[in-house]
Amino acid sequence: MKNLILTISILGLSFTNISAQDIHQNEVPSIILNNFQKTFPKASDIDWEIKGNLYEVEFETGFLGDDHKVLYSRDGKLVRHEEEISKSGLPKAILASIKRSFNGYRTDDIKKITEGGKVIYNVELKNYSQEWKVVFDAQGKILQKRED
Template sequence: MKNVLTGIALLFITTGIHAQSKTVTDAFAKSFPGATKIKWEKEGADFEVGFTLNGQGMSAVYNGKGDLMEKEVEIKVSELPAGVAAYVKEHYKGAKITDAARITKANGEVNIEAGIKGKDILFTADGKFLKEAKD
């Protein structure tokens, strides 16, 4: 009986996600026509989509209503503000920055992300430390 109830609960959850994701996938298709290598993930109450557009790796986060919450564009590590490399060198001894991105939030705020060993280190657009997050 427990398995039947679990199955029914999963059906309702999946149906709810599908209904929301239709709105979200439509919003994504409108915002990023021509995107390829599309991969969706659930991120809390939101939906994150990783994709490639014009040869550049990107991701976007949408809420369940289809509103774009933030857009992330991969950048070269060499494009990071000087303060980022200095901060990582000082606070993460011997760590190497493996990837980097520019994040633009819905309100226009821009942050920089530097990836090291399973962690994302977030900075302001001019390279001032904000916080560390698990990758």
């Protein structure tokens, strides 16, 4: 049984490596690297990967080391930007929606995601017995919610 679990774990890790590959910064095309450095000049703790046809970079910014994940197309265009934000960074409409629909819950793991000119917010909401993952638009409308 232990061998079966070990084999399944190794196969799972192998398939993960097939779909995403860590690369060194000097392997990133210059158009992508230049756009990244221009857009995020204060990035630190930078890690690059290739995921299919996209280049993914994970990094930190700011005094507290806010996490970011950005995807670039091969021609250097920023496709998606996911950034960790604090509760105070949420639009007032989302805070009002949380108070109305999830009164008594605390927020955790808040991400602002920009893709194709649209912004959504992923928020984990927890109380003593439940945890929800909720996606909001910038106007506070709940786009998706699922119990975690």
